[in-house]
Amino acid sequence: MNPSNPPQAAEYGGDEVSAIVLDPGYSTTRAGFAGEDAPKSLIPTYYAKYSADGQEKFIFGDDIYVSPRPGLSIHNPIGKDGIVEDWDMAEKVWEHSFTSRLTGAKAGNPFNNGLNDIPAEELPTEMEVESDEKPLADSPLLMTEPAWNPAKAREKTIEIAMEKWGTPAFYLARSGVLAAFASGKASGLVVDIGASNISITPVHDGMTRALFKKNSPQPINITPHYLISSKTAVEAGQPAQVKYKTFAADKAPDATYRALLEERTLSEFKECVVQVWPGPNKLSATGPTGASNEEMARSSPGRPFEFPDGYNQLFGVDRFRVVESLFDVKAAIPDPDSPVPAPTQAQTIPELIKASLGGVDVDIRPHLLANVVVTGGSSLLYGFTDRLNHELMQLFPGPRVRISAPGNTAERRFGSWIGGSILASLGTFHQMWISKKEYDEHGANIVEKRCK
């Protein structure tokens, strides 16, 4: 094939219109151009707020982790359930996600990113110039939303996109559907294990029903990096020998900053150490050889982890126990201090899948089971898909169960973004955009009619 010839459009059905795909989540916000295979811009959804010279200032992006400014507090505009709570800030965070990397020269308000120190007197004129230029004036925008997003939130989203960002065309797609698209399926059962919640979405012909569940890891008290000025290596299991940095009361950042960094360490721990018992059967059950599964888990070599203060420990069977509650509610580690209530039986993954399958027509259930799509960053827990497969086989011995989980880490983490990237670069999709004209005619309510 001659490489200089473009592929025939009909061959792959693609037609790129330089659309931007924005996939906001609880922990990270992903943005990138449609047609690419990974989002170019990946920023934490958290933002930092502090006041300097009597003004409120914000920090977006990865900078929030490394700037323990006095009085700095960390916030998240999105609630644990994935629904936006603080619209003003959500807009700013999202805008930062694409202006910082994608739209380049047409960056939004430079004050927003907190990097520019512009004298106060120049401000009004600058603001006027900015207001004319919308950040997304020539890119259609495809946004994702959780399947349980309320109508109000959807209308608010299109309002922001159309009026604040000036996008010529907009579409709002369910993240579950997009995750199914990313693995090349129009129908399937999407199991999304996200940072703050787990959702099971049955997708049929690109349309959904949804059930979801909240879940979050158990908090552990950790001393974050920023408090440490020096440390020495210690033996495993020994108390840490560190010199802590001290912050004066007026200089210290807010407690939320510490919480953020603690959670960051925790998620690092989750990624490095925590493992799902791969099955078959529960961790508490007895294996085929007669030895209990817990014994088997204990016999597998432990994994070391070093905390920021130098304390390190070899984690054996404990690393299986932490996430066992995803499958076996009895194995949940009770924690009275946790703000998240202990999971109930109905919140384990097999039960969620069962309930969600029970809600769809019986004719498509076998098809859904044959197309289980696993996505979301936390699904990368080692052994997760094996265990899920065993659980599903036990739950539904009759129909064929097939799990499709991309092996590529990026594909798993950005499943819904990639689906959006595919969708927004399809030639046939371009008739589905909600254009500015349609928005002006029908108002924000059009999103309910068009994005079904």
Place this chain on the structure above:
Amino acid sequence: MAAASDVRDMLDLPAEGQPRPAKKQKVVEKRPEGITRELYALLGERAPPIAINENKYKGRPKFMNKLRVRKWCMTPFANKARSDGLVLNHWQREHESTRPPAPEPNQMELDGAKEEGKEETKPTEQEYAFAKYNIKARVPRQYTDEEYNRHLKSDDWSREETDYLMNLVTEYDLRWVIIADRYDYQRHLDLEPDANAIVPAKQYRTMEQMKSRFYYIAATMLAIEHPPSEMSEAEFALHEQMLKYDPDRERDRKDLAALQLNRTADEVREEAMLLEELKRITSNEQNFITERRELYSRLEVPISVGNTAMYQSSQGLSQLLQTLLQADKSKKRRSILGPEGAIPSPVGQTPTQATALGRAETPSTTAATKDTKKGPAAPQAQPAVRTLTPAEEARYGVQHHERLSGGVQFRSDRAQKLTQAKSNVQTQKLASALAELEIPVRLFMPTERVCKDFEKLIQSVNLLLDARKVAEKVESEIRVLEAAKAERERKNAPETGKDPEHPEVKTEADDGANGVLGSTAANATEAPAEGETGQAKAGEAAADTTATETPVKEDGNHKRSASVLSSVSDKSSKRQRR
């Protein structure tokens, strides 16, 4: 090589000059592509074996250097499938549509300049390639008010709800799963707020109800457009199909499907096992049939009409065996017999194997019993002699005969033979006795045990008949003697003295008769006790016969008195005559 030179250096030996320069030259020749000569010289003669890859831009293939660069540009386009005329931009090869895809280079240069101007003016006019995929599912035309009132009225569905359903169907392109999911019809109460204050319970519509309503409407609309007599075949088929939609049946089907889906692991395993078994049975059946056909073809050897004299001698016999073996070898052995094919008498082997297969095949047998059956069946196929326990012998019907008569005979025939007595009269009597016992002359199920019991029964019936015959004879003799006695008494009335003898004789005779009858009765009752359940009736009947016999016996008690002696003497006299 290098080690050798080192050793020479150490030992101060003169270096062998000749081989080295030759090697050097070789190495120089092998200098890889991506490395400069100077750099390579620095590496020296003993260069480590590293691969040197040059990261070099490949560029365009040579043949393409002649081609003119064709530009891509961002062109706006409008999508015909949209109603609002949204204009989006995409990258498009310049002039791509108007020019043939690969024109010759010089020609391109010529008309390139001309066309550039034209294209800029009408970029959006060409049809958007993907607009043609904008298709909708075929839904029936919207009905008018009149049509609705005439044909489509329903007690269950209001006009508003029907409209709502039809809109939903159009909106979701007949995806019923989605329609049923999104269906959320609220009756508009505000139209008649004062009608009644009771809020009707929200109706829940199942997918079957929706489908049934929709298909009814679609079929009716189709019939309105074209009466069924004018419909094309496809239309008529569709019409029929839509009219015949049965929501109840569909619901039942779905219930069954749900049941099927929610089976336990054990049920699934059992089904898989049964399916496997069935597959095995069907495949074995084929084998069995072919094997049986083979066996039949062996049995149906035409009767030889030739002279058998030549096989009478041992030499002739051995010759025959040789020829038969030859024929057997030349015949294609079927692979299914496998190792047993080596056994020289396949004819004898086949039936046992067939029975073994037949047993294993019975689908009703559970795994446990199958195992026990397979156990003895498998060694049976082996030629090794094996003693069977009595229970096993009974199970497989193995019998040991003292002496076998030649030829084939049926067991039922033997039983049949018993019913044929020497005289015709006796045979008839036997038959009537059997009829009284409600036992058919020809046995229904002549198993071995039945035959044995039948034999016993016939024996006892014969005994009984004999007894009756004797009794009758005695009776007639008594009558004759009584007549003679009366005669004598009339002649000499006062004659006495013989009387005291009589009672003794009578008691003896009675004992004997009782003994005989008792034994027959015992035999008759013994038979059903041993026999199968089917002969329970026979037992009752036999009891009857003994009951009917008793009055005769009692009669005999008074009447026979003196005749027994004479009968005994009669018998002995008969024997003597013989």
